[in-house]
Amino acid sequence: MSRMLLPRRKFLGLSAAGLGAGLLGGCDLMSDSPTVEGWLNSAESLTYRVQRLLGGGRSMAREFTPEDISPVFKVNGDTEVDTDEYKALLAENFAQWRLRVDGLVARPLDLSLADLRNLPQRTQITRHDCVEGWSAIGKWQGATLSSVLQRAVLKPEARFVVFHCADFLERAADGTGQYYESIDLIDAFHPQTILAHRLNDAPLSQGHGAPLRLRVERQLGYKHAKFVMRIELTDRLDQIGRGKGGFWPDRGYEWYAGI
């Protein structure tokens, strides 16, 4: 038996190595299969349901003290917006800029920065978590999204809030590539969800999304749309962009980015 064991051991070792390589290679292939993709993506709705069940609309992201603020708040994504419209708005310090609120609302709105500053404000020192893995702590100030939505008066069929942005992170052949994001009404009416126009006691810089950036504190950074131009209330996401509810969700990332 001991004479047989060595070849067997070698055989087992080789099969284990082959299995490992085959498995990972197979995973690459499976990644491209719509069925497997469907299974893998099912984890997102499980995460969503469990986290909503546990935290729902009530749990609050931790708020830090001024001493906790990151010395440098990293700029990520688009650092500048390369369109003539945006450059013209920036040149006038966004005096002509208006935030359009439309879609499934009873009262469409056009809000200037001054209008937004006159709405109920919230200031919060929170941690920003990028999907890449890094975190930065900053002090954000802005109008609560709920106060904007209350003024626009949602129609009963409204289910999602879509943020249309000024920047094209990519110029795809199909015309998509303009940044957008969307959240559900639970996050939209969460007290920490604000339309920030200030970071660390200064007006938003272009890199951080001037003139207006969404803060949706219990989700990852890519949900925090920068350069917000228009807010659209809708009952479905499949007719916007490539139909997954956001620029990065259209490119394989989770729409619900609570993890």
Added chain:
Amino acid sequence: MTEPQSALLDQPLARSRRGEKKLVVRHALVTRLTHWMNALCILILLPSGLQIFLAHPALYWGQYGADSDHRAFEIGSDQPDGGAMTGFLRLGSKKFDTTGYLGAIRNADGDYEDRAFPGWATLPSERSLAEGRRWHFFFAWLFVGNLAIYFAFGLANGHLRRDLLPSREQLRPRALLADLRDHLRLKFPRGEAARQYNPLQKLAYVGIGLLLPLMILTGLAMSPAMDAILPGLVELFEGRQSARTIHFISASLIVLFIIVHVVMVALAGPINEMRSMITGKLAISKEEEDEPHAASAP
């Protein structure tokens, strides 16, 4: 789960051809099922985790950490103007050249590419944070469910306490030293003593039994939604970035465990050991050990 739960039940089930061996029940069905599900999950979680780590291969301590903050650990690449790319691993202030292995990896064209880990170590092998996350979180859920089943049964049927927790005797320095000596001499119990885990084995299993839940807790602490639901968790680890660092260290220790585990299986008799984890039955010698073994002391 109608099978006997204990390796200690005396159930000679078969005789080998030479008649000096007997098969004893080693692992309960639930132990075997959860072991292999766990193995599958870890086989997916490790490379998909490295894929996620590719996006920002640096570690910090505390609440925050990004490019301009102090990095405790980093894998990266340098490229002087017009020069060749070199890869490095930096731990504190110590920097190691890892060109070709970490940081700077040769691509299909044979050129160095800025990439923390080679393609064979990540899932998918191509760079895709989105797909890496999909694999990671799907199997993270399976892993959590599987581990919950394992611990629920292990507590209920006494497997954890009886088979894995070292006895006071086994933790005596003399017993540990004797076991260490046996391991170094590659001397493994073949007879009745093989029914019980030896002290070092038990310590390794207790260690992995702590590391696996630690992976879940540090993983959850990285979720911004979980941090709002359960603020105490992330504070337990002194912040999200330290939780991420502990997640990485803990994963590295799990890799170390797997290497030792597989080597030990290969040395102790791969056929017998694999059979015990598949069918549940381990062959042991019918004769008493020629030398009394430290681990077998009552």
